[in-house]
Amino acid sequence: MGSPESPDTGQPDTRQLSAEIEAEADQRRRQDRETALLELKTEQVWADLSPSEHPLSSKSSFGDDGHLLDRAANSAALDPQVPIGSRRGLRGIKWAIRKLTYWYVRFLTDQFNVFAGLLIRHLRHLEARLGRLEHAAGLPIDQSVPAGWGIIEDPPEPAAPVVEQVASSAGPGPCLVMSGGEGALVQAIGHRGLRAYGTEQHPDRVLAGLRQRIDIRSGDALAHLVSSEDGEFGTIVLTGMVETLPLKDLIGMISQAGLKLKSGGRIIVAVADPAARGPVELELGSGLGISPAAWRHLLERAGFEARLEPCADARITEIVVACRPAHSSQPREP
Amino acid sequence: MSPAADKSAAGKSAAGKLIDILIPQMASGDATSNHTRLIQELLEEKGFEVRIVVERKTRADRGTISIEKWKCDARISILQHSIGSEVAQWVIRKRSQVVLNYHNITPAGYFRAWQPELAKSVERGRQQLDQLAPLTRRGIADSAFNARELRELGIDDVVVSPVLWQLDGRLDPGQAEISESIAEDGGTVLFVGRLAPNKCQHDLIAAFAVLSRFRPESRLVLVGDASPPQYLLSLKSLARRLDVYGRVVFAGKVSDQDLLRWYQLSDVLACASEHEGFGVPLVEAMAKGLPVVAYDAAAVAETVNGAGIVLRDKRPVTMAAAVDRVLRDQQLRSTLHDRGIQAARRFDISVTRRQMWDALKDLLEPQN
Numbered sequence: 001m002g003s004p005e006s007p008d009t010g011q012p013d014t015r016q017l018s019a020e021i022e023a024e025a026d027q028r029r030r031q032d033r034e035t036a037l038l039e040l041k042t043e044q045v046w047a048d049l050s051p052s053e054h055p056l057s058s059k060s061s062f063g064d065d066g067h068l069l070d071r072a073a074n075s076a077a078l079d080p081q082v083p084i085g086s087r088r089g090l091r092g093i094k095w096a097i098r099k100l101t102y103w104y105v106r107f108l109t110d111q112f113n114v115f116a117g118l119l120i121r122h123l124r125h126l127e128a129r130l131g132r133l134e135h136a137a138g139l140p141i142d143q144s145v146p147a148g149w150g151i152i153e154d155p156p157e158p159a160a161p162v163v164e165q166v167a168s169s170a171g172p173g174p175c176l177v178m179s180g181g182e183g184a185l186v187q188a189i190g191h192r193g194l195r196a197y198g199t200e201q202h203p204d205r206v207l208a209g210l211r212q213r214i215d216i217r218s219g220d221a222l223a224h225l226v227s228s229e230d231g232e233f234g235t236i237v238l239t240g241m242v243e244t245l246p247l248k249d250l251i252g253m254i255s256q257a258g259l260k261l262k263s264g265g266r267i268i269v270a271v272a273d274p275a276a277r278g279p280v281e282l283e284l285g286s287g288l289g290i291s292p293a294a295w296r297h298l299l300e301r302a303g304f305e306a307r308l309e310p311c312a313d314a315r316i317t318e319i320v321v322a323c324r325p326a327h328s329s330q331p332r333e334p
Numbered sequence: 335m336s337p338a339a340d341k342s343a344a345g346k347s348a349a350g351k352l353i354d355i356l357i358p359q360m361a362s363g364d365a366t367s368n369h370t371r372l373i374q375e376l377l378e379e380k381g382f383e384v385r386i387v388v389e390r391k392t393r394a395d396r397g398t399i400s401i402e403k404w405k406c407d408a409r410i411s412i413l414q415h416s417i418g419s420e421v422a423q424w425v426i427r428k429r430s431q432v433v434l435n436y437h438n439i440t441p442a443g444y445f446r447a448w449q450p451e452l453a454k455s456v457e458r459g460r461q462q463l464d465q466l467a468p469l470t471r472r473g474i475a476d477s478a479f480n481a482r483e484l485r486e487l488g489i490d491d492v493v494v495s496p497v498l499w500q501l502d503g504r505l506d507p508g509q510a511e512i513s514e515s516i517a518e519d520g521g522t523v524l525f526v527g528r529l530a531p532n533k534c535q536h537d538l539i540a541a542f543a544v545l546s547r548f549r550p551e552s553r554l555v556l557v558g559d560a561s562p563p564q565y566l567l568s569l570k571s572l573a574r575r576l577d578v579y580g581r582v583v584f585a586g587k588v589s590d591q592d593l594l595r596w597y598q599l600s601d602v603l604a605c606a607s608e609h610e611g612f613g614v615p616l617v618e619a620m621a622k623g624l625p626v627v628a629y630d631a632a633a634v635a636e637t638v639n640g641a642g643i644v645l646r647d648k649r650p651v652t653m654a655a656a657v658d659r660v661l662r663d664q665q666l667r668s669t670l671h672d673r674g675i676q677a678a679r680r681f682d683i684s685v686t687r688r689q690m691w692d693a694l695k696d697l698l699e700p701q702n
Binding site: 014015017018021022024025028029034035036038039041042043045046049050051109113116117120121124218219 | 447448449450451536539540543544547564568571572575576640641642643644645646647649650651652654655656659666
């Protein structure tokens with residue numbers, strides 16, 4: 001099998017190859033149901049086996065109890081280290097006393113740590129089980145289905161009128177296009193002389209963008225936004241998969257986007273109205289995505305001056321352009 | 335000159351040639367201990383007298399002195415810092431200026447649920463790092479990733495100089511061979527490193543379970559000691575529950591010779607680690623011409639430097655697809671083999687020794 005080659009060297013381009021492999025994996029997930037299920041199973045099995053439901057993350061998706069347990073675990077662990085220095089003279093006797101004390105204290109602390117660890121591990125298991133129970137009982141079907149399961153179709157790439165209108169509405173740079181697909185928006189904004197790049201979770205779309213030498217970075221859009229510097233962007237465009245996210249994520253996204261915008265920056269939202277979905281998608285995707293009018297409302301509550309602009313496209317009929325007044329520095333919670 | 339003045343001058347001269355290297359403890363097979371020995375050799379060749387100062391002396395610590403006897407009278411003191419330690423505490427207490435050789439500290443969050451006392455120890459290391467920053471004459475970091483951390487702490491004078499290490503034959507490209515053909519349903523996947531939550535061997539086992547669907551005769555070899563031990567137990571349970579236990583080899587801590595053999599017997603090195611301040615096994619694998627598939631975290635991409643496949647997504651299917659791709663594409667393997675050997679030359683002992691000397695020499699020159 002051939003590998004993608006760098007045009008400069010004729011050698012395989014490992015970055016492009018990585019994107020290609022990620023796309024291949026995504027295809028396997030979609031085409032081979034058993035492989036996709038096995039992947040889910042591996043996550044579930046590990047969640048059962050590891051002492052914490054989210055051992056590698058400081059955040060718990062089940063509320064604040066995880067933090068409490070982390071703190072409990074932290075303060076329950078005793079450190080048996082004792083000072084080892086001393087003055088001359090009684091050094092030998094002190095050394096022996098310290099050594100004996102250390103052995104004894106070490107024995108006690110080890111016992112205590114094992115006991116505390118055991119208790120906390122069981123509490124974590126209990127907390128995880130309760131969390132799952134609460135989720136299973138209280139959530140509609142769309143939110144209990146794992147992300148990427150694809151029960152509703154992914155939004156298509158933005159059509160030419162949308163691209164044109166969003167690019168013309170872009171304010172100061174640099175510009176971040178969240179869920180930028182194959183990069184048509186990034187390219188159009190770039191042609192206007194603004195520095196722009198996009199994020200996209202679908203590896204095949206990232207690959208398509210990279211092939212056209214468009215700056216599309218793979219990964220979760222919200223995670224990328226969170227890790228950006230405060231005040232880094234002049235314009236943030238929300239589009240693509242944003243229209244299939246639950247309200248909680250969208251509010252988090254607005255709040256984060258507000259932090260990452262420069263003074264006088266703007267947010268442009270180019271999404272289809274969920275009410276315009278077909279009957280099947282409407283039912284399966286209930287609770288996912290909000291209308292442009294609701295976006296405007298949330299953005300205004302977050303301190304932006306927002307307006308709706310009509311767009312000559314069959315799917316995306318209105319675009320929300322929200323500007324932050326130059327004097328306003330701190331965003332409000334939407 | 336009077337005898338007293340002679341003695342004083344001799345004392346000053348001896349102190350001028352004396353260098354202390356402070357390290358919590360010297361242990362065989364430990365990368366930081368090997369690194370320390372090699373710095374000692376380097377500096378002794380340059381005519382300096384080097385003392386290794388440890389927290390607690392063990393039988394392996396011949397030729398070292400205990401921190402209790404440390405008088406901070408050397409020309410410079412080099413502190414090896416990677417975890418909370420009493421030697422670092424001693425430096426802080428004495429307000430002694432040091433050259434900080436930083437090997438990074440794994441975030442405590444990885445250990446909190448597994449081994450709270452270890453989490454506390456690494457947290458202590460972080461706190462000590464904050465206190466060491468104003469006492470640091472120069473920071474020496476294994477990688478640009480580590481250097482960034484030091485600069486963020488306000489240490490301006492930071493030099494990147496990789497870990498020094500040399501094990502017989504490991505960096506000898508002459509021995510490297512590319513496996514010409516790998517059975518369609520087989521292949522040996524290797525990972526070398528402590529079995530620890532931040533190294534994410536559980537992700538490798540999950541990826542291996544997926545790989546086994548299309549390569550039922552493949553094998554996963556995990557070389558390294560368990561720390562914490564509970565993690566190893568959980569890994570074994572995971573392998574059992576994913577029906578791959580029989581094909582996951584938990585090799586444990588191995589001798590250098592056995593390690594070399596594992597590198598030779600394997601077809602690809604896979605790394606899902608989320609925190610690597612440098613990544614010695616990545617370089618060793620590349621030096622042996624073993625293709626590398628790794629998750630892009632911390633200093634991994636910098637160490638691999640385009641000579642392996644670096645993934646931004648390490649979900650099991652993605653890791654498995656990458657490993658499968660390497661195993662079935664002979665041309666790709668051959669390219670990664672050549673590039674790996676080339677990339678590993680940057681870390682050859684002759685190069686890294688020179689870098690370390692460059693990092694230290696102006697501090698050791700007479701006018702300083």
